[in-house]
Amino acid sequence: MEYFLQQLINGLSLGSIYGLIAIGYTMVYGIIGMINFAHGDIYMIGAFLAVIGFTAIGLVGGLWTPLAVALVLIIAMVFTAAYGWVVERFAYRPLRGSFRLAPLISAIGMSILLQNYVQLVQGARVKPISPVVQGGFELMERDDGFTVNLSYMQIIIIVLTLVLMIVFATLIARTALGRSQRACEQDKTMAALVGINVDRTISLTFVIGAALAAVAGVMVTMYYGVVDFYIGFLAGVKAFTAAVLGGIGSLPGAMIGGILIGLIEAFWAAYFSAEYKDVAAFSILVLALIFRPYGILGRPEVEKV
Amino acid sequence: MLVIENLRTNYGAIEALKGISLDVQEGEIVTLIGANGAGKSTTLMSISGAVPAQSGRIIFDGEDITKLPAHEIVRRKIAQAPEGRRIFPRMTVEENLMLGAMTADPQNYDRNRDEVFELFPRLKERRSQRGGTLSGGEQQMLAIGRALMSEPRLLILDEPSLGLAPMIVRQIFEIIAKVNKERGLTVFMVEQNANQALKIAHRAHVLVTGEITLSGKGAELRANEEVRAAYLEGH
Numbered sequence A: 001m002e003y004f005l006q007q008l009i010n011g012l013s014l015g016s017i018y019g020l021i022a023i024g025y026t027m028v029y030g031i032i033g034m035i036n037f038a039h040g041d042i043y044m045i046g047a048f049l050a051v052i053g054f055t056a057i058g059l060v061g062g063l064w065t066p067l068a069v070a071l072v073l074i075i076a077m078v079f080t081a082a083y084g085w086v087v088e089r090f091a092y093r094p095l096r097g098s099f100r101l102a103p104l105i106s107a108i109g110m111s112i113l114l115q116n117y118v119q120l121v122q123g124a125r126v127k128p129i130s131p132v133v134q135g136g137f138e139l140m141e142r143d144d145g146f147t148v149n150l151s152y153m154q155i156i157i158i159v160l161t162l163v164l165m166i167v168f169a170t171l172i173a174r175t176a177l178g179r180s181q182r183a184c185e186q187d188k189t190m191a192a193l194v195g196i197n198v199d200r201t202i203s204l205t206f207v208i209g210a211a212l213a214a215v216a217g218v219m220v221t222m223y224y225g226v227v228d229f230y231i232g233f234l235a236g237v238k239a240f241t242a243a244v245l246g247g248i249g250s251l252p253g254a255m256i257g258g259i260l261i262g263l264i265e266a267f268w269a270a271y272f273s274a275e276y277k278d279v280a281a282f283s284i285l286v287l288a289l290i291f292r293p294y295g296i297l298g299r300p301e302v303e304k305v
Numbered sequence B: 001m002l003v004i005e006n007l008r009t010n011y012g013a014i015e016a017l018k019g020i021s022l023d024v025q026e027g028e029i030v031t032l033i034g035a036n037g038a039g040k041s042t043t044l045m046s047i048s049g050a051v052p053a054q055s056g057r058i059i060f061d062g063e064d065i066t067k068l069p070a071h072e073i074v075r076r077k078i079a080q081a082p083e084g085r086r087i088f089p090r091m092t093v094e095e096n097l098m099l100g101a102m103t104a105d106p107q108n109y110d111r112n113r114d115e116v117f118e119l120f121p122r123l124k125e126r127r128s129q130r131g132g133t134l135s136g137g138e139q140q141m142l143a144i145g146r147a148l149m150s151e152p153r154l155l156i157l158d159e160p161s162l163g164l165a166p167m168i169v170r171q172i173f174e175i176i177a178k179v180n181k182e183r184g185l186t187v188f189m190v191e192q193n194a195n196q197a198l199k200i201a202h203r204a205h206v207l208v209t210g211e212i213t214l215s216g217k218g219a220e221l222r223a224n225e226e227v228r229a230a231y232l233e234g235h
Ligand SMILES: Nc1ncnc2c1ncn2[C@@H]1O[C@H](COP(=O)(O)OP(=O)(O)OP(=O)(O)O)[C@@H](O)[C@H]1O
Pocket: B011, B014, B016, B034, B035, B036, B037, B038, B039, B040, B041, B042, B043, B083, B192
């Protein structure tokens, strides 16, 4: 029971991070129908910006921790968003209206480019940071001394994700920007006819998705304390799996899918085999594609027009 | 108000418009009639900027709008209710109207929406219903209402009667005539239902495979032998 509870906490924290990344996949798929394979690397850039940010703050003598975290979050979101914008503008937009596979190939190219670029400027070795937020609560203790811990970092991850989700869901459901975004998803020509700048809306989708991925990157850096140029690949594929599992194109689906993947991974690692925890996520992807290809909250493509 | 000079539009190798010229005067209802594939929708989409013109000019209120993107043309106060209505299916009636109001002054939103609800009381009853679940007639009302939300000076309609029951068609034509008369709204309308369209139109043009073959007063064209034979018999 105690062991189970601990895995639940770990899985929720991990799942929040996957969920934040999955939003970017699902939004981009929703609006232009492509899988942005470079999105995992955008997240990786967010993580590196966190390393750079925290290291820089450490060099100048440090700051009050909440301020430091807020500062790093803002810097990472702004710069990562800029990367997201550039990738869309130069790697995907020129290919819009070209054959369907073209942007996909371009995305894979972008992913490799970003990885190599970071490897070149940051080195191939694992980058550590000194812990930013330490400690936590001891929730309960078993007779044999096993304790259930909820770290402050896990609380930050879960609460921040929750807050971002609420803000983001409100943005999509209630604001003019959200309505434009949904209109472009449903009919781009008509969206243009009512006066929406479709290109700009697509750009903004990439910017928002990248900013959320940056938050995930900062959280992961603070959680594990290490990053390398390759983390984007695995996290990207898992977040993509989360998006598919939740129903690609569906925003709540991405979040639910992310949490599920996080939980599956935590429990699998705890009860079966830690080495094969990545296999768990992909087995789920395969099963989802076979038995429920449109995901938990996705809708089948048929629709009354 | 709207002047089209020698407009050519191609889709790849297909010449959809082979240099058409026409004009719409302020306060008029002008209709464009023609068979399937004549290029009627292409003409309207070219005006709205959704399809690029090959050559020629489109002038609105003295401004050359030929090269402007679609989202800029709505800001010049030209709104279109396109063929097939193109309601945003997963948004409510009211959200569709809000999108129509994208380019209008937000302060006028409530007033404009109430005016649309007055023209189409059905939409008011269904304001929280998703667009995709409306009936064909309701969707057409919403398409026109959405276009009106942008406070247009020129309203473009592409086959508003398509696939609708005669009673609804009559109702829609009545409303088009009404907004034209009461608000002085200029209307440029494509129709296959030529009989009804020519009844309310001040002037009309006949489009045959990308070329305008005949222009004149609505009543004149209704009396014209060729037009009768080609577009009115059997309707
Ligand atoms: N997107 C497109 N790509 C290629 N050809 C097109 C496209 N849209 C229209 N066409 C062609 O251009 C010509 C004119 O089409 P358009 O839709 O303007 O006709 P229309 O008069 O509106 O016909 P209908 O009464 O059936 O709506 C047709 O031959 C059509 O096949």
